[in-house]
Amino acid sequence: MENIALTEAVFYILLSLEKPLHGYGIMQNAEKLSNGRVRLAAGTLYGAINTLLEKGWITSVPGENGDRKKEYVITENGKKAVFAELERLRELVKNGEELTGGWNK
Amino acid sequence: MRKVIKKFFWAWDFEKEEKWLNEMSAKGLALVGYSICTYSFEECEPGEYTHKIQLLEHRPSHPESEQYIRFMEETGAEQVASYLNWVYFRKKTAEGPFELFSDIESKLKQCILIKKLLLPIGWLNLGVAIMNFANLAFNAPRFSWIPFINVFCALILFAGVNEINKKIKAYKKEMFIRE
Secondary structure, eight states, X not given: OOOOOOOHHHHHHHHHTSSOEEHHHHHHHHHHHTTTOOOOOHHHXXXXXXXXXXXXXXXXXXXXXXXXXXXXXXXXXXXXXXXXXXXXXXXXXXXXXXXXXXXXX | OOEEEEOOOXXXXXXHHHHHHHHHHHTTEEEXXXXXXXXXXEEOSTTOEEEEEEEOSSOTTSHHHHHHXXXXXXXXXXXXXXXXXXXXXXXXXXXXXXXXXXXXXXXXXXXXXXXXXXXXXXXXXXXXXXXXXXXXXXXXXXXXXHHHHHHHHHXXXXXXXXXXXXXXXHHHHHHTTOO
């Protein structure tokens, strides 16, 4: 796995797609998970979804009951990317907390 | 009742145009159509809609654009008008803040697309101006204003490119420290 930092949009998209979900569902889920902090705009989300499809980190699935809305789900490679990102985030938090422990707030 | 208003915005002032459309919505007028400098409105609840304008890479009828517009519509936005590659979107204000982009890179890409639209027209005007000046100097029997008009158009377009470049520079600077 390449050593890259995922964008917040990509991280929340991947986290949202354990089960198939459409674009609007991803927006709502990201907002819910982050207690309203992360509001993915549709244009940004669209660009990120297309890039993730190209990279093979997510795949599109036919919507249920003839629903025209396209749904997406995470792939094995997508999961690997999430695990690698979690590893990186843990390192950031660990170093951040250790080194700022003595700082005045 | 339909109301038509003539108004002009430069392509690089799309944010001012959005602001104006939102002010019209606040007054109870919702955009329903656009063609050159002509805005058509219909009555709506005051402040019912928030507007956003986007320049697409292709015409709205292109399959890629259609796919994008459909995606926008799935998220609660609605296309109300289009002109060339420009698309006018609106969303019910009650559904929350309406933004097209939540990351700097997408905003940067949009600015680069607008620049790509303006720059060739600017160069074209400058080229035509030079040819017309040459023609004026060597062949034309009498004076003509046309090359001066071309120079004027080129200057305005380059001023617009300059405005967009300022935004591009600011976004690029921000991207060094955040998404």
